[in-house]
Amino acid sequence: MKLTGAQILLKCLEEEGVDVMFGFPGGAVIDIYDEIPNSSVEHILVRHEQGAIHAADGYARATGRVGVCLVTSGPGATNTVTGIATAYADSIPVVIFTGQVPRPLIGNDAFQEVDIVGITRPCTKHNYLVQDIKDLAETVKQAFYLARTGRPGPVLVDLPKDVQNQVFEFDYPETVEMRSYKPTKKPHVGQIRKVVKLLKKAKKPLFYTGGGVVTSGSHEELTWLGQNLNIPVTSTLMGLGAYPGDDDKFLGMLGMHGTYAANMAVAHCDLLLAVGARFDDRVTGKIDTFAPNATIVHIDVDPTSIQKNVSVDVPLVADCKSALSALVKEVKPTMDDFDWTKHTAGWVRKVKEWNETHPLTYNSDDKVIKPQYVVEKIYEITKGDAIIATEVGQNQMWAAQFYKYTKPNTLLTSGGLGTMGYGFPAAMGAQKAFPDKLVIDIAGDGSIQMCIQEMMTVVCNKLPVKIVILNNGYLGMVRQWQELFYEKNYCETCMDAQPDFVKLAEAYGAEGYRCTEKDKVESTLREAFASDKPCIVDIRVEKEENVYPMVPAGASLTEMLLV
Amino acid sequence: MIMSKHTLSVMVENEPGVLSRVAGLFSGRGFNIYSLNVAPTLEKGVSLMTIVAEGDDNIIEQIVKQLRKLVPTIKVKDLTELKSVEREMVLLKVNAEDSKRAEILRIVDIFRCKVVDVSPDEVTIEVTGDEGKISALVNLLTRFGIKEIARTGYVAMQRSMQIDL
Ligand SMILES: Cc1ncc(C[n+]2csc(CCOP(=O)(O)OP(=O)(O)O)c2C)c(N)n1
Numbered sequence: 001m002k003l004t005g006a007q008i009l010l011k012c013l014e015e016e017g018v019d020v021m022f023g024f025p026g027g028a029v030i031d032i033y034d035e036i037p038n039s040s041v042e043h044i045l046v047r048h049e050q051g052a053i054h055a056a057d058g059y060a061r062a063t064g065r066v067g068v069c070l071v072t073s074g075p076g077a078t079n080t081v082t083g084i085a086t087a088y089a090d091s092i093p094v095v096i097f098t099g100q101v102p103r104p105l106i107g108n109d110a111f112q113e114v115d116i117v118g119i120t121r122p123c124t125k126h127n128y129l130v131q132d133i134k135d136l137a138e139t140v141k142q143a144f145y146l147a148r149t150g151r152p153g154p155v156l157v158d159l160p161k162d163v164q165n166q167v168f169e170f171d172y173p174e175t176v177e178m179r180s181y182k183p184t185k186k187p188h189v190g191q192i193r194k195v196v197k198l199l200k201k202a203k204k205p206l207f208y209t210g211g212g213v214v215t216s217g218s219h220e221e222l223t224w225l226g227q228n229l230n231i232p233v234t235s236t237l238m239g240l241g242a243y244p245g246d247d248d249k250f251l252g253m254l255g256m257h258g259t260y261a262a263n264m265a266v267a268h269c270d271l272l273l274a275v276g277a278r279f280d281d282r283v284t285g286k287i288d289t290f291a292p293n294a295t296i297v298h299i300d301v302d303p304t305s306i307q308k309n310v311s312v313d314v315p316l317v318a319d320c321k322s323a324l325s326a327l328v329k330e331v332k333p334t335m336d337d338f339d340w341t342k343h344t345a346g347w348v349r350k351v352k353e354w355n356e357t358h359p360l361t362y363n364s365d366d367k368v369i370k371p372q373y374v375v376e377k378i379y380e381i382t383k384g385d386a387i388i389a390t391e392v393g394q395n396q397m398w399a400a401q402f403y404k405y406t407k408p409n410t411l412l413t414s415g416g417l418g419t420m421g422y423g424f425p426a427a428m429g430a431q432k433a434f435p436d437k438l439v440i441d442i443a444g445d446g447s448i449q450m451c452i453q454e455m456m457t458v459v460c461n462k463l464p465v466k467i468v469i470l471n472n473g474y475l476g477m478v479r480q481w482q483e484l485f486y487e488k489n490y491c492e493t494c495m496d497a498q499p500d501f502v503k504l505a506e507a508y509g510a511e512g513y514r515c516t517e518k519d520k521v522e523s524t525l526r527e528a529f530a531s532d533k534p535c536i537v538d539i540r541v542e543k544e545e546n547v548y549p550m551v552p553a554g555a556s557l558t559e560m561l562l563v
Numbered sequence: 564m565i566m567s568k569h570t571l572s573v574m575v576e577n578e579p580g581v582l583s584r585v586a587g588l589f590s591g592r593g594f595n596i597y598s599l600n601v602a603p604t605l606e607k608g609v610s611l612m613t614i615v616a617e618g619d620d621n622i623i624e625q626i627v628k629q630l631r632k633l634v635p636t637i638k639v640k641d642l643t644e645l646k647s648v649e650r651e652m653v654l655l656k657v658n659a660e661d662s663k664r665a666e667i668l669r670i671v672d673i674f675r676c677k678v679v680d681v682s683p684d685e686v687t688i689e690v691t692g693d694e695g696k697i698s699a700l701v702n703l704l705t706r707f708g709i710k711e712i713a714r715t716g717y718v719a720m721q722r723s724m725q726i727d728l
Contacts, residue, residue: 117580118580118583121580121583121584121587122587122591125634126634129579129580131579146634178634179576179637180575180576180634180635180636180637181634302632303628303631303632304625304628304629304632307621307624308625
């Protein structure tokens, strides 16, 4: 069957099982849009391309599948760059299709021409300019394969307008053959045995888990190991949900805003099992004093992550899922003659003691609403059964600290890049994937204004996302740094000039709620969550509340500022 | 840790943009390239890059891993750990008034290089060799005045026999 490039593209998407894509049209992709009505792929029209890429990313994080986004050339393409870098930093599988000027005009500074392949080279896993219709189907196949295998990531495909109009026989390849790309997946058996030996020797083992556990879908294996081998677990922001957050061996997040118990456990453990985590500086603090007494095992699918920031004793290059299941298999036969629980009992007791003496806390107040209180209430009301997206800043840290994530893929947050404006469109993408789930964006008053235009998209598409603004009238996290380290010079962080968020919601056709009293928080949230419409809940919280514990940048994890 | 030069032999898919992917990896991560040389191989669609990079062991390890991570990379070898042959070609335009010319030609002879262009007061010399030979020659010719120099950067290949002596 001979088809045009535009038709071939849509056929490829159908073959890949894509049910929805997020996008925004323009001259360079008009031929593709012309074919969308004939395709089973649903298109969600966003209001800004940044919304499209974040939505595709949120869809990917919530479902574990590849998210898809389609935009035009030039400004359409450049508007996605922040979102591409966001997905890249957190290893999220998305495929971005950009229109490009016709091939004869490429390189001539044509109208709406930009070298998007050049621009996104450093923030994509790989990218392509399709030069010939005969390569189109194979390129799309490769793009999806690259996006989801190995260390996942964003892949961009640039499509010149005239290629979209060329005609060619459609034939979707069944397999991908790339001699240069062979992601390692299976763990080395010898290394697995070594890890088990170390586990048997260690008295104070600790799991330090990251986003790799979530992306590889290995939460069951991790949970099994933590519970049966009696090993405490701390997680990065990206790893939250991979181990049940309500389990008593879970210590919460580690690092700059990590819990006391988690950071102390890192400082005192004798075996650190890093799984799908990359020793980010927000996690390690001062590198020389990070896990100073521990033998370090590092499991990661990406060899470049291993040995990059810390020196590792047992490197294990493998997909987390296959590595953890190999570990489970290897220890299972030992369960009868080795008492794992007794083995680490003293350590687990110690860690619990840290948790009890220094839990996550805040000075509660009867009059002013504390942001932490709001997050606690959200957890209580949803019983943890919601998808939470966050913006970036204090709101993000409180959402990480005071909500318990019991299932993977339920926290959507920009960890690696820290992109303000991410949460709301990501929530929109997740809501599209799970229309019946409660999807909540925990937001700051600053961040929410960065992609607020997507209100229109959620209203049009009946995506009842709930935005809960922890409104402190400041760019709170920056203000916190100014308070603690810059002698309260609150330069350009006061944001008290702001729109009336309730009216704003209403102007878009959504619902708006405002809450200024502590005893109304719960009822307001309940009302909004029960609504079948998108809502903004504007909650006026304590203006100068800080996120604690805090390890100042570059300090050791044990140098925590507590409440 | 000690900084040293490593010669990396990198086999890549010969597709558009591959050179800038490699070069961009170096600039984006603050790695230092000393020289980079690229040309097609006998195998269709495959190019060989010879990259000389400078760094301590950790940096070199990262460079190798990052190169391997690039999707079009087929193979990366660090030749520094192996017995290998390294060659660079250099063109040198040297001042050569009549009184100096004989001496310059004698040097050209000793070093087995070639004169590839002459004018009344200049000669252009082509030399191929390893780092030692080239810097020796450059040293010797400097006093005559080197007016221009063009270097290819290294090409390198692992020796067939890896004998430990
Ligand atoms: C796009 C972008 N610009 C700037 C920053 C730097 N930044 C980090 S946190 C923050 C403050 C966020 O303020 P707000 O959204 O009101 O949240 P709060 O910290 O008050 O909860 C800023 C400006 C960023 N992370 N992202």
